[in-house]
Amino acid sequence: MSDESMPRDDRLETNEEIAALAQPAARTPFATAKRLQRARDLARALAVSTTNASLYPETHPLVVQSLEALVQAVSDVMDLGFESVTVNIYKGTLFIENHVLPEESVTYRKVIEDTLARGVSAITLGLGFTQDDARALVSVLNDPDITDAEAAAAALAARGATAVTVSETTDLDETARETEAQEHKAQARREYDRGLEVMHDVETKAKLGKVFEVEPLQSVVSGLLDMLLKDPAAVLGLTAIKSHDDYTLNHSINVCILSLALGASLGLDSESLKSLGLSALLYDLGKVRIPEDILLKEGPLTADEWQIVKSHTTEGADLLKRIQLVDQMPMVVAYEHHLRHDLQGYPEPKEPREQHLFSKIVALCDAYDAMTTRRPFRREIRPDKALAVLMQGRNKAYDPSLTKALVALLGIYPMGAVVRLSDGSIGVVFRVNRDDLLRPKVKRLIDADGRWLEFPEVVDLRLVSSEAGGFALSIVEAVPAAEAGIDDVWQYL
Numbered sequence: 001m002s003d004e005s006m007p008r009d010d011r012l013e014t015n016e017e018i019a020a021l022a023q024p025a026a027r028t029p030f031a032t033a034k035r036l037q038r039a040r041d042l043a044r045a046l047a048v049s050t051t052n053a054s055l056y057p058e059t060h061p062l063v064v065q066s067l068e069a070l071v072q073a074v075s076d077v078m079d080l081g082f083e084s085v086t087v088n089i090y091k092g093t094l095f096i097e098n099h100v101l102p103e104e105s106v107t108y109r110k111v112i113e114d115t116l117a118r119g120v121s122a123i124t125l126g127l128g129f130t131q132d133d134a135r136a137l138v139s140v141l142n143d144p145d146i147t148d149a150e151a152a153a154a155a156l157a158a159r160g161a162t163a164v165t166v167s168e169t170t171d172l173d174e175t176a177r178e179t180e181a182q183e184h185k186a187q188a189r190r191e192y193d194r195g196l197e198v199m200h201d202v203e204t205k206a207k208l209g210k211v212f213e214v215e216p217l218q219s220v221v222s223g224l225l226d227m228l229l230k231d232p233a234a235v236l237g238l239t240a241i242k243s244h245d246d247y248t249l250n251h252s253i254n255v256c257i258l259s260l261a262l263g264a265s266l267g268l269d270s271e272s273l274k275s276l277g278l279s280a281l282l283y284d285l286g287k288v289r290i291p292e293d294i295l296l297k298e299g300p301l302t303a304d305e306w307q308i309v310k311s312h313t314t315e316g317a318d319l320l321k322r323i324q325l326v327d328q329m330p331m332v333v334a335y336e337h338h339l340r341h342d343l344q345g346y347p348e349p350k351e352p353r354e355q356h357l358f359s360k361i362v363a364l365c366d367a368y369d370a371m372t373t374r375r376p377f378r379r380e381i382r383p384d385k386a387l388a389v390l391m392q393g394r395n396k397a398y399d400p401s402l403t404k405a406l407v408a409l410l411g412i413y414p415m416g417a418v419v420r421l422s423d424g425s426i427g428v429v430f431r432v433n434r435d436d437l438l439r440p441k442v443k444r445l446i447d448a449d450g451r452w453l454e455f456p457e458v459v460d461l462r463l464v465s466s467e468a469g470g471f472a473l474s475i476v477e478a479v480p481a482a483e484a485g486i487d488d489v490w491q492y493l
Contacts, residue, residue, distance in 0.1 A: 015384055015388070015412045015438060016438065018387060018388055018391050018407060018412060019407075019412050019436075019437040019438050021391065021404055021407075022391075022404045022405075022407035022408045022412075022437060023408065023437060024404075024408075028098070028099060028434045028435045029080060029081075029082070029097055029099065030096065030097070030099045030435065031434075031435075035080055036099070038073070038076045038077050038080065039077065039096040039097075039099055039101065040101060040104060041073045041076065042070075042073040042074060042076075042077050042085070042087070042096060043087070043094060043096060043101050043104045043108065044073075044104065044108075045066070045069045045070040045072075045073035045074075046070055046073075046087060046111070046123075047104070047107075047108040047111045048066045048069070048070075049063070049066035049067050049069065049070045049134060049138050050111050050114070050115075050138045050141050050142065051110075051111060052066045053066075053067075053135075053138040053139065053142055054142045058135060058139075067131050067134040067135055067138070068131065070134045070138075071129060071130060071131050071133075071134055074125050074129045075129070077096075078127060078129075083126070083127055084124050084125060084126040084127065085097060085124070085125050086122055086123065086124045086125075087122070087123040087124075087125070088121065088122050089112055089115060089116060089120075089121045089122070090121070090460070090463070091460070091463050092105070092112065092116075092463070092464065092466065093105045093460075093462065093463045093464045094108065094112060094464075095462075098433075098434070098435060099435040100433070100435060100436055100439075100462035100464075102462070102464050102470065102471060105464040105466075106464060106466060106469050106470070109466050111141075114141060114142070115141055117144075117147065118140065118141060118143070118146045118147065118148075118149075118151075118152050118166075119146070119147055119148035119149040119150075119151070119152060119168050120141070120149050120152050120166045120167070120168060121149075121167070121168055122166065122167045122168070123137070123164065123165075123166050124164065124165045124166070124167075125163065125164050126163040126164065126165075127163065128162070128163045129163040129164065130163065132160055132161070133161045133162065133163045133164045135159075136155075136156050136159035136160060136161035136164070137156065137161065137164050139155075139159060140152050140155045140156055140159070140166075143155065148168070149166055149167050149168035152166045153165065153166055153167075181231070181233075181234065184227065184230065184231035184234040185231075185234045185237065185493070187227060187234070188224075188227045188231070188234040188235050188237070188238055189238065189490075191220070191223040191224050191227055191235075192224075192238045192241065192253060194220060194223065195220040195223075195224065195253045195256070195281075196246075196249050196250070196253060198216045198217055198219075198220050199217075199220075199249045199252055199253065199281065200246075200249055201216070202217065202282075202285075203248070203249065203285075203288060206285055206288045206319060207288045211322075211323055212323070214278075214323070214325060217278055217281055217282070218274065218278060220256075220281070221256065221260070221274055221277035221278050221281065222274060224256065224257060224260060224277065225260055225264075225270070225273055225274065225277060228257070228260055228261060228264060229264070232261065232264075233415065233431055233493075235257055235260075235261070236257065236258075236261055236410075236414075236415055237415050237416060237490060237493035238253075238254070238257055238490070239254045239257050239258060239369065239414075239415075239416070240415060240416025240489045240490045240493060241254070241490050242372075242373045242374065242380075247373065247375065248284070248287070250373075251284075251366075251369055251370065251373065252280070252281055252282075252283075252284060253281070254365075254369045255280050255281075255283070255362060255365045255366050255369055256277050256280040256281050258280075258365035258368065258369060258406075259276055259277065259279075259280040259358075259361050259362050259365045260273055260276065260277050260280070261409055262361055262364070262365065262402070262405060262406055262409055263276045263277075263361060265405055265408075265409050266402075266405060275327050275329045275358070276329070276358050276361065276362075278327060278329070278330055279329045279330040279332070279333035279334075279358050279362060280333070280361075280362050280365065281330075282316070282320060282330040282333075282334060283316065283330070283333045283334050283337050283362050283366070284312065284316065284334075284337075284366075285316045285319050285320065285334060286311070286312035286313060286314070286315035286316025286317070286318075286319060286334060287312045287315075287316075288319075289311075289312065289315040289319075290308060290309060290311070290312050290315075291308070294308055294309060295309070310338070310346045310347070313334060313335050313336070313337065313338055313346065313347055314335065314347055316334035316335070317331050317332075317334045317335035319334075320334055329356075329358055332356055332358070332359065333356065333358050333359045333362050335347070336355050336356055336359035336363075337359050337362050337363045337366060338363065339355045339359065339363075340355070340363075340396070340397045340398075341355060341360060341394075341395065341396065341397060341398050341399045341400075342395070342396050342397070343355065344396075345397070355399075360398070360399045360402055361402060363397075363398065364390065364398050364399070364402055364403060364406055365406070367386075367389075367390060367393075367397075367398070368386055368387070368390060368406065368410075371386040371389060372386050374482075379480070380480065382417075382477075382478040382479075382480070383410075383413060383414045383416075383417045383478060384412050384413055384417070384478050385478075387406075387407050387410065387412065387414075390403050390406065390407070391403055391404075391407065407437070408434070408437065410432065411429070411432035411433070411437045411440055412437045412438050413429045413432075413438075413440050413475055413478060414429060414432065415429055415430070415431065415432060415440075415493055416428060416429060416489045416490065416493060417429040417478050418478065418479050418480065418481045418484050418486055418489065419442060419475045419476075419477065419478050419479065420475070420476045420477050420478075420479055421442065421444070421459075421461075421473050421474065421475060421476060422473050422474045422475075422476055423448050423473060424447075424448030424449075425444050425446060425447050425448050426444070426445060426446040426479070426484050427442040427443050427444035427445050427446070427456075427459070428442065428443050428445065428486070428489055428492045428493070429441070429442055429443075430442060430443040430458055430492070430493060433460070433461075433462055435462075436461075436462055438461075438475070439460075439461035439462045439471070439474070439475075440461060441458055441459065441460045441461070442458070442459050442461060442475075443456045443457070443458050443459075443492050443493075444456060444457050444458075444459050445486070445492065446484065446485075456492060459473060461473055461474060461475065
């Protein structure tokens with residue numbers, strides 16, 4: 001069966017354009033240009049004041065002015081709602097909080113190296129940061145006798161600093177949490193497999209015309225939601241599981257996960273999320289009444305066949321009406337999920353109406369997971385191109401704000417995407433960096449010569465090479481997992 005939304009490549013926007021459109025929806029502290037400028041101003045003020053203090057006496061006008069500028073820069077960041085802000089140095093790259101500053105990482109290389117020489121890789125500035133705090137900080141960063149973070153902290157205290165702390169560790173490296181992450185991953189997989197079992201039972205009973213119980217479905221949604229709130233990456237990574245043998249069941253669980261994650265990112269409360277999750281599990285239930293030879297048909301459908309396929313929305317709503325759910329949203333979403341944002345879809349509304357928020361969310365997540373899954377009648381679409389298709393359809397098939405929010409949630413290269421890097425190596429996107437949707441963390445599996453690495457290594461594509469004067473590595477393209485020889489992407493997440 002052909003996909004009515006199948007894209008033409010010449011209509012796709014560039015990944016850079018999509019990232020720029022979606023970045024403000026990423027909900028990072030420095031997602032907007034104005035906020036990012038404050039972070040950059042803070043980095044510059046810290047570097048300039050430290051440099052000036054190394055060149056002139058502390059009473060010199062340039063030193064005094066630069067310390068005042070540092071205090072003001074900290075105050076400007078605090079005005080964004082921070083109670084404290086941390087300047088991180090991770091593998092030679094400068095971050096404000098978790099936001100990478102690539103240009104500053106090169107420009108202020110000497111200050112970065114001097115800071116690391118003091119044993120310091122994280123500087124936290126708190127409310128009430130004063131000129132005395134600033135003076136103490138730059139003094140410590142310029143003291144060659146200080147070579148570890150403990151000595152640096154003691155020196156700050158001796159100099160009377162009260163609103164600045166230093167340490168040798170940051171929260172940017174996830175290796176320290178590897179054990180906990182693996183436990184969450186295993187627990188999330190158990191919830192996923194339980195969901196498949198429950199959905200298989202629902203599908204079987206629905207095909208036989210029997211009534212199914214809703215409580216097991218609600219339990220699946222609650223389990224996935226609890227895990228999502230505990231470890232979003234562990235749950236989102238499950239959507240990389242693509243079963244070609246039992247597409248319908250996997251697809252429904254994946255759509256549920258994506259919908260829950262998107263709903264949570266929008267700030268929906270717990271009860272609303274549970275209703276959304278249940279709706280996402282059941283929205284396509286009407287397809288049990290569609291002959292499989294039509295659902296799996298290769299090539300275009302006849303007009304009569306297309307009418308039969310379209311009836312799954314009304315059939316699904318009818319099925320859900322018959323079991324008399326207390327929550328009416330699954331029935332609404334089953335009926336509306338092909339209505340489209342512009343109401344040009346199906347079934348044709350009898351009177352003007354706006355597609356419900358839950359229907360919009362499920363429709364968007366349904367389209368993304370369907371496009372990125374290989375089917376008997378077509379190959380999968382690369383994740384970045386699938387997101388480009390959705391962005392092309394905003395304001396038409398899809399709600400524009402929700403589409404941007406989904407891209408911000410998943411990143412241009414979502415978890416599980418197989419990518420080729422600029423050095424020729426191949427890896428799997430391991431984590432998305434919210435501050436830079438084009439530069440995720442990648443678990444590199446295959447080197448430039450095509451050899452599998454004995455131990456996969458995680459590479460943060462935000463990291464800067466001082467020798468190259470820019471990013472050390474970049475993504476060249478996403479590639480199909482099968483083409484790269486990767487059978488099970490999920491195992492690497």
